[in-house]
Amino acid sequence: QKEVEQDPGPLSVPEGAIVSLNCTYSNSAFQYFMWYRQYSRKGPELLMYTYSSGNKEDGRFTAQVDKSSKYISLFIRDSQPSDSATYLCAMSGVDSSYKLIFGSGTRLLVRP
Amino acid sequence: DSGVTQTPKHLITATGQRVTLRCSPRSGDLSVYWYQQSLDQGLQFLIQYYNGEERAKGNILERFSAQQFPDLHSELNLSSLELGDSALYFCASSVWEGGAGVTGELFFGEGSRLTVL
Numbered sequence: 742q743k744e745v746e747q748d749p750g751p752l753s754v755p756e757g758a759i760v761s762l763n764c765t766y767s768n769s770a771f772q773y774f775m776w777y778r779q780y781s782r783k784g785p786e787l788l789m790y791t792y793s794s795g796n797k798e799d800g801r802f803t804a805q806v807d808k809s810s811k812y813i814s815l816f817i818r819d820s821q822p823s824d825s826a827t828y829l830c831a832m833s834g835v836d837s838s839y840k841l842i843f844g845s846g847t848r849l850l851v852r853p
Numbered sequence: 854d855s856g857v858t859q860t861p862k863h864l865i866t867a868t869g870q871r872v873t874l875r876c877s878p879r880s881g882d883l884s885v886y887w888y889q890q891s892l893d894q895g896l897q898f899l900i901q902y903y904n905g906e907e908r909a910k911g912n913i914l915e916r917f918s919a920q921q922f923p924d925l926h927s928e929l930n931l932s933s934l935e936l937g938d939s940a941l942y943f944c945a946s947s948v949w950e951g952g953a954g955v956t957g958e959l960f961f962g963e964g965s966r967l968t969v970l
Contacts, residue, residue: 747895775958784855784943784961785896829896840909841886841959845895 744768747830747844755852760817764830764844767811771832771842774806776815779827779846788828789815820851856880859944859962867970871932874965878925878946884908885927886947886959887919891940902927903950934969941966 747764754760762776772793777785789804791797791813797804803816813832817824830844856879866872878885887899898911902921913919916934921927931938945959 782963784857784945784963785959786855786961787958790958840898840901840911842898843888843896 742767743845744842745830745832745844748847749845751848751850753850753852754820756820756822758820758851760815760820760824760849760851762815762817762828762830762847762849764813764832765811766813766832766842768832768834768842769808769811770834773833774804774813775831775841776802776804777829777831777843779829781826785829785843817849820849822851822853825849825851855960855962857944857946857960857962859942859965861965862963863966863968865968865970866934868934868936870934870969871930872934872967874929874931874942874944874967876927876929876944876946876962878927878944879960882946882948882960883925884947884949885921885925886945887913887927887929888943888945888961889940890943890964896943899929908950931967934967936969939967939969 745766776789778788779785794806794808801818805814827846827848829846833841858877860875883904886901889897899913901909919929941964943964945961
């Protein structure tokens with residue numbers, strides 16, 4: 742079983758839709774949770790970062806962490822064609838051995 | 854532009870060969886990470902260096918090795934290549950030594966696409 746599970750998609754939505762992306766994980770030691778966005782032929786770039794449980798909002802993006810369920814989500818409101826990319830969740834623990842574990846990524850296509 | 858430079862961008866080679874991938878981190882970043890991205894395995898952590906020393910190891914094969922030099926650039930050496938080694942290899946850098954740090958941010962290069970025929 743992978744430490745981090747993510748539905749690979751692809752997910753196709755019309756412009757303006759609300760998008761929900763999710764990951765589940767098995768390691769209860771994870772404390773830091775991130776979402777990275779990866780455009781085609783580019784490296785991933787950090788989109789959202791949260792520590793422990795709770796919500797964080799940044800413009801059209803909201804990240805949620807539910808540690809009791811080992812479940813994290815990224816919501817995109819008013820989705821735009823420019824949001825079309827692969828979204829990877831990532832997480833790590835608090836020990837000094839830094840391993841950022843990524844999900845396999847969900848490919849999102851926002852249709853104009 | 855993340856500030857992380859990877860060369861070469863594309864590499865085609867044959868099974869059994871050896872290749873070296875190079876990474877220059879962002880100015881001021883002391884940590885370098887190597888990741889392998891393939892279609893069926895996603896982004897897999899290989900190894901991390903901090904200021905020249907190995908800090909963390911992931912699913913790196915014995916045929917693979919890496920090092921970080923005094924000028925902080927890093928090289929990933931892949932030997933006895935197999936078809937299954939075909940993938941995108943990413944280098945990332947951050948200022949943090951360990952833990953996710955204040956921002957949890959890794960800055961990724963654009964990757965080196967390795968094709969083994």
